[in-house]
Every structure is written in C-alpha cells, then in structure tokens.
Amino acid sequence: MQDRSRHELLTERLSLRRPVPDDVAAILAIHSDPPTCAHNPSDALSRRQEALELFQRWSDHWRRFGYGYWVVRRRGSDHQLGFCGVKSMDLNGMSVLNLFYRFEASSWGQGLAGQAATAVVEWASVRVPDLPVIARVRPANIASQRVAVRAGLLRAGHLDTNGEDGLDWIFAKNLPD
Numbered sequence: 211m212q213d214r215s216r217h218e219l220l221t222e223r224l225s226l227r228r229p230v231p232d233d234v235a236a237i238l239a240i241h242s243d244p245p246t247c248a249h250n251p252s253d254a255l256s257r258r259q260e261a262l263e264l265f266q267r268w269s270d271h272w273r274r275f276g277y278g279y280w281v282v283r284r285r286g287s288d289h290q291l292g293f294c295g296v297k298s299m300d301l302n303g304m305s306v307l308n309l310f311y312r313f314e315a316s317s318w319g320q321g322l323a324g325q326a327a328t329a330v331v332e333w334a335s336v337r338v339p340d341l342p343v344i345a346r347v348r349p350a351n352i353a354s355q356r357v358a359v360r361a362g363l364l365r366a367g368h369l370d371t372n373g374e375d376g377l378d379w380i381f382a383k384n385l386p387d
C-alpha cells in the first residue's frame with residue numbers, strides 16, 4: 211500500500227480519494243440500486259437531495275477528523291466503484307472507528323472490497339492507532355463478513371448490538387484488553 215497524501219490511498223488496483231461534490235451522482239446511483247442495500251435497507255437512497263445530504267455528512271466528518279469515507283476507483287479510471295472508509299462513532303460507550311464499504315454490484319466478486327478495506331484498516335492502524343476498528347454486519351451478509359475478516363477484523367460477539375436494520379454482528383480489531 212502506498213499513502214501518497216492524507217487524502218488519497220493507493221493499493222495495487224485501487225485509488226481511494228476524499229469525496230468531492232462531483233461524487234454525489236455516484237453516491238445516489240450506488241445507494242439507490244436495491245442489491246447494494248439489501249441487508250441495510252435504512253441506508254437506501256432514492257433522491258438526489260438525500261445523496262447530497264449524505265455527501266455533506268461525509269464531508270463534515272472529514273473536516274472534523276481529517277479522515278472518513280473514501281471514494282474508490284480503479285487506478286487510472288474516473289469511474290466511482292464504491293466507497294470504503296472509517297467513521298468515528300460510539301459503540302456501547304466505547305470510541306471506535308466504524309469500517310464501511312459499499313460497492314456497485316457489477317464490481318462484486320473481484321476482490322476489490324477486500325483490497326480497499328485492507329488498505330483502510332492498515333491506514334487506520336498507523337494514523338489512528340488508539341481507536342479500535344469495528345464493522346457492524348447483518349448476520350446474513352456473508353460477503354461483508356468475509357471482507358471484514360480479510361481486512362483483519364475478528365468476530366467479537368460480546369459487542370453485538372441492535373442497529374437500524376436489526377441485529378448487527380460486530381467484527382473488531384485493536385480492542386482494548
């Protein structure tokens with residue numbers, strides 16, 4: 211992994227960049243395609259205004275913390291494949307980084323999310339080493355669980371929690387002793 215700047219991560223196949231207003235259309239396209247939110251219907255979007263508000267929340271997080279969710283592209287391509295990054299949040303009273311990933315369905319099954327999530331978790335372990343990284347995954351979302359494990363997270367059943375769409379299984383790395 212190469213870390214060119216604070217706002218771009220490069221992997222073997224991917225470029226991860228801080229979102230900009232031109233990414234709003236891709237945020238809407240990916241979040242309004244039913245398969246991408248099948249396990250997390252509360253994340254689904256249907257209108258451009260909703261995508262703009264989500265972009266603004268992502269940007270606010272970047273301004274506040276200096277990191278957040280990246281837009282993922284193949285290296286050398288302008289096309290947005292999806293999103294992957296970490297967000298500061300509270301889990302059962304503990305400050306954590308929430309690992310997120312969502313990719314357009316046509317890109318699935320090529321190892322791209324695993325590669326992006328691995329880069330993000332490595333980045334977090336260097337840049338924000340004091341915080342655990344967690345992923346909240348619906349029990350039936352096998353692909354997402356595999357991505358979390360590939361990125362180095364382990365199942366942490368004692369932290370399981372009810373999320374907006376029902377029970378979330380927790381995967382974690384760097385938990386306090």
Ligand SMILES: CC(C)(COP(=O)(O)OP(=O)(O)OC[C@H]1O[C@@H](n2cnc3c(N)ncnc32)[C@H](O)[C@@H]1OP(=O)(O)O)[C@@H](O)C(=O)NCCC(=O)NCCS
Binds near residue numbers: 247312348353
């Ligand atoms: C989850 C998601 C990001 C995976 O993307 P992807 O690019 O297909 O993932 P990868 O190709 O990197 O695969 C990673 C692992 O998952 C496995 N996998 C991928 N799709 C799978 C499926 N449908 N069933 C079982 N395993 C699957 C791969 O075999 C691989 O396993 P390995 O690490 O043991 O080799 C993608 O399915 C997605 O965007 N889903 C909708 C959004 C979502 O659910 N996000 C997570 C919310 S918690």
